[in-house]
Amino acid sequence: MLFHFLYSLYFTVPEDLSLEERDELSNIRRRKKELLDDIERLKFEIAEVMTEIEQLTCVGESKTTQRNKQIAMGRKKFNMDPKKGIQFLLENDLLQNTPEDIAQFLYKGEGLNKTVIGDYLGERDDFNIKVLQAFVELHEFADLNLVQALRQFLWSFRLPGEAQKIDRMMEAFASRYCQCNPGVFQSTDTCYVLSFAIIMLNTSLHNPNVRDKPPVERFISMNRGINEGGDLPEELLRNLYDSIKSEPFKIPEDDGNDLTHTFFNPDREGWLLKLVALSLIELTWLFCCLDKEPRGIIPLENLSIREVEEPRKPNCFELYNPNHKGQVIKACKTEADGRVVEGNHVVYRISAPTQEEKEEWIKSIKASISRDPFYDMLATRKRRIANKK
Numbered sequence: 518m519l520f521h522f523l524y525s526l527y528f529t530v531p532e533d534l535s536l537e538e539r540d541e542l543s544n545i546r547r548r549k550k551e552l553l554d555d556i557e558r559l560k561f562e563i564a565e566v567m568t569e570i571e572q573l574t575c576v577g578e579s580k581t582t583q584r585n586k587q588i589a590m591g592r593k594k595f596n597m598d599p600k601k602g603i604q605f606l607l608e609n610d611l612l613q614n615t616p617e618d619i620a621q622f623l624y625k626g627e628g629l630n631k632t633v634i635g636d637y638l639g640e641r642d643d644f645n646i647k648v649l650q651a652f653v654e655l656h657e658f659a660d661l662n663l664v665q666a667l668r669q670f671l672w673s674f675r676l677p678g679e680a681q682k683i684d685r686m687m688e689a690f691a692s693r694y695c696q697c698n699p700g701v702f703q704s705t706d707t708c709y710v711l712s713f714a715i716i717m718l719n720t721s722l723h724n725p726n727v728r729d730k731p732p733v734e735r736f737i738s739m740n741r742g743i744n745e746g747g748d749l750p751e752e753l754l755r756n757l758y759d760s761i762k763s764e765p766f767k768i769p770e771d772d773g774n775d776l777t778h779t780f781f782n783p784d785r786e787g788w789l790l791k792l793v794a795l796s797l798i799e800l801t802w803l804f805c806c807l808d809k810e811p812r813g814i815i816p817l818e819n820l821s822i823r824e825v826e827e828p829r830k831p832n833c834f835e836l837y838n839p840n841h842k843g844q845v846i847k848a849c850k851t852e853a854d855g856r857v858v859e860g861n862h863v864v865y866r867i868s869a870p871t872q873e874e875k876e877e878w879i880k881s882i883k884a885s886i887s888r889d890p891f892y893d894m895l896a897t898r899k900r901r902i903a904n905k906k
Contacts, residue, residue: 587611592628599637616644620651624673634674639682646685653689658697662753663708664715664760666694671766684894687712703745706902710743713895715757716766723765733758742903789867789878815848815865822882824875825866832875835866836882 587609595602603619606612612622623634638649656673658666670690676683691708695701702708718736721727737754820836827833838844848860869875 584611589628595637596630596633599633603637616647616651619648620655623648623652624655626673631673632675632677635677635686636682638674639677639679639686641681641685649686649689653693656693658694660698662756662760663694663701663711664757666690666697667712667715668766671768675768680894702749703747704902706898707744707749710895710899710902711740711749711757714740715761718758719761719766722762743899744902746903789869814850815846815860817882820846822879824879827866827868830868832869832872833866834869834875834879835864837864 588606588611591602591606591609591611593602594605603612606622607614612618623629623638626634637645638652639645652673653670656666656669658669661669667690676686687709688705691705691712694708695705702711714736718731721729721731733755736758737751740754741748743749815836817836819838819840821839822834822836825833825835836846838846843863845861845863846865848862848865850858850860867878869878
């Protein structure tokens with residue numbers, strides 16, 4: 518058989534071989550055995566190495582999986598409480614405790630609520646202010662006009678509703694824009710004021726509740742004197758106006774309060790009865806901003822609200838001026854012929870359909886009466902610019 522022949526060839530020694538030939542053949546057999554042993558040892562070592570590689574891969578994948586889970590948990594914690602979320606990420610070595618690293622995390626924004634980002638960046642804590650500065654410096658505004666820069670900036674978070682936070686964040690934006698574009702504006706105050714003029718223009722032009730769309734001439738007029746007492750180039754203002762008119766700001770999809778949404782966006786809507794003399798007139802009233810079909814407007818500045826008993830109608834409350842009794846409340850209404858006339862009431866007594874709705878209206882109006890200092894801050898800054906003229 519072939520097998521028997523091969524076996525005889527390699528494992529038997531012919532009898533007619535000399536002693537030297539026998540020694541040589543013996544050496545060949547020994548080297549062959551050593552080679553086979555080396556091959557077996559290498560196979561074993563390779564198997565061990567492959568096993569170790571597989572184990573290391575599993576450990577690496579496990580660590581990566583664990584890290585990703587911790588990052589996801591940190592994002593969830595951040596969205597519920599930003600300070601606790603940041604602390605969790607720091608404790609698990611997922612972030613470095615530097616303003617730059619945290620700013621980079623917020624700038625990427627993966628899985629983060631942009632309303633919460635805005636709230637965190639607006640905090641007045643020294644460390645948060647440094648994070649805000651680092652965050653703003655991640656934006657490159659060079660060679661962008663103000664509208665283009667605002668589009669980029671306002672997409673990375675949502676402006677909070679608190680006046681002081683808005684002020685700090687927009688101040689940081691204005692400083693960064695002027696740093697990237699030296700010579701465009703005389704001061705950061707100018708950039709700051711014009712930025713808000715653009716935000717409000719965006720609302721006026723694109724909010725369907727606003728009927729009176731401001732023309733470019735009005736936009737130019739309202740921004741006269743804001744460049745250190747001088748006027749900005751009309752061509753610049755026209756270009757900014759056209760940019761907003763052709764394309765509104767895109768606001769990140771998030772739940773939360775945002776300045777660009779609060780303009781002309783009522784906190785509460787519904788029907789109420791206003792009691793006048795001995796008759797009841799059914800009117801639609803708005804207590805914050807413009808409604809879709811407003812019949813009258815009562816600014817709530819310096820007013821108070823209280824429940825009252827009214828024999829003619831249940832569920833009543835009234836608006837009054839606590840500091841100037843007998844003084845006519847500033848208000849206006851639209852007559853049947855379309856004319857807008859000033860109100861002439863010292864008290865506005867109003868009836869809600871139900872007790873529950875009365876309580877809700879009182880709650881909403883009280884919240885709106887709380888004066889937002891931001892508009893005072895903005896007006897003060899405009900006066901400061903004008904006085905430099």
